[in-house]
Amino acid sequence: MADVALRAGVSSQTVSRVSNGDAAVVETTRRKVLDAMKELGYRPNSAARALKRGDFRAIGVITMGLTSTGNVRTLDAIAGSAARAGYAVTLIPLDAPTQDNVKGAFTRLDELAVDAVVLIMEVHLLDAAALTLPPHVKVVVVDSDATGRFPVVDTDQRQGAHAAVRHLLDLGHDTVWHLAGPEESFAAGRRAEAWEAALREEGRTVPPVLRGDWTPESGYEAGLRLAGEADRTAVFVANDQMALGVLRAFHDRGVRVPEDVSVVGFDDIPEAASFIPPLTTVHQDFARVGAWCVDAVLRELAGETVTGTRLVPTTLVERSSTAAPGAHGRER
Known part of the structure; x- marks a missing residue:
């Protein structure tokens, strides 16, 4: 950042403001900074910026395999809806709903820094794994009977x-x-x-x-x-x-x-x-299931209390x- 500031003839603070999309930066200055970034091959450190902001713009998805039509199409819909909202998706597929597997998936997602998790998994499988989910993690569940424990999105x-x-x-x-x-x-x-x-x-x-x-x-x-x-x-x-x-x-x-x-x-x-x-x-309507999952995640991240089950109608x-x-x- 200091190198970019020196090349553009501005302060490091101005480089930071350009990196964060601050609309108050004069256009001619913005262009100088962007040109300097391009010349020097500078890319903002997204992890550092996320830590500073307190969010990572990423949603984790844990699913029981990718062989079923429902799981694959739901995942595709979640990824599309998340992208439109400016979020990336990190996928952790499981081959079995054991305590170690599910706990390991949450640990890995925590290490990869996600803001929330969508579980495409039936909650009774979590019960069988005797797993207690991390209390700080925002969770939305697809296709389950988890009402009262987590927000649920399901087909009717x-x-x-x-x-x-x-x-x-x-x-x-x-x-x-x-x-x-x-x-x-x-x-x-x-x-x-x-x-x-x-x-x-x-x-x-x-x-x-x-x-x-x-x-x-x-x-x-x-x-x-x-x-x-x-x-x-x-x-x-x-x-x-x-x-x-x-x-x-x-x-x-x-x-x-x-x-x-x-x-x-x-x-x-x-x-x-x-x-x-x-x-x-x-x-x-898997597209709507995915969209409603992301909507529930975003509402939870905004501080809203999301409860109950939303059922997507069938035809x-x-x-x-x-x-x-x-x-x-x-x-x-």
């Missing part, structure tokens, strides 16, 4: 699942089978609960729940079983990847979609419109994988 899982089941019942199906996600998943649990509640509201038979692990392979295995069920005409699948496996299993067993069975997914991944047939599914996208029951359904 129940609304989406209820709309999927309601769509199939309105088409004339007597009941709806369900391929759920893993038992430990909060999102899978909410979707399964809403599926069962929608059927009971109408006095319909509740078939046994099938379980998958979010992958097409698990969907295929469940689809083979469903193909052998004589009374199934409609299936609600907890995510689009498993729905893809179900569609393939039906194709391999000669079960026509939607003539013999209707299928609804959840997520509305970009490829869903290109499935054969194009998949009716529940659209999650049912109707495509060609659902229809009224065909001859198979009428023969039952």
